[in-house]
Amino acid sequence: MAKIESIDIEGNKITVKMNISKVEYELMNKTTSELVILPVNESSLNQKLTTGKLGNSNRVMVPKKFLDRNEIKVLPKNVDAGIFKVDGDNYILIKINTNEGLDIPVF
Numbered sequence: 841m842a843k844i845e846s847i848d849i850e851g852n853k854i855t856v857k858m859n860i861s862k863v864e865y866e867l868m869n870k871t872t873s874e875l876v877i878l879p880v881n882e883s884s885l886n887q888k889l890t891t892g893k894l895g896n897s898n899r900v901m902v903p904k905k906f907l908d909r910n911e912i913k914v915l916p917k918n919v920d921a922g923i924f925k926v927d928g929d930n931y932i933l934i935k936i937n938t939n940e941g942l943d944i945p946v947f
Contacts (some may be wrong), residue, residue, distance in 0.1 A: 841880070876926055878933055885920035885935055892917075900934060912936065 842864055846856040868875070873915070879886070889900045900919065909913070921934045 842877075876924070876931060878922075878924055878931070880935060881932065882920070885922040887921045887923070889919050889921045889934065890917065891915040891919060895924065 842858050842860040845857045845859055847857075884924065891900045891902075899917075900921075907913075916937060919934050919936055921932060924931045924933065
């Protein structure tokens, strides 16, 4: 996870120095503009969404091929999410915990 090292505010210009992991750097794919920085803590992802096969009110619908391509075998029943408004656009961020209990049988 990225961590802010310092923030410098001069008038309307805010400069942020961050430490990011190699994986995060690779995800950027040499992109240097049109980036969004979003927190992923509990207070920011404060909405619960239900995953499932039928679309009702707060369901998250994700195509199976999309999940397969990203090596996600099972979606948890409830996921943490947040909606963020940046420059007039809305972004939804959903945290999918794919490492919890997938390989360990529960009796």
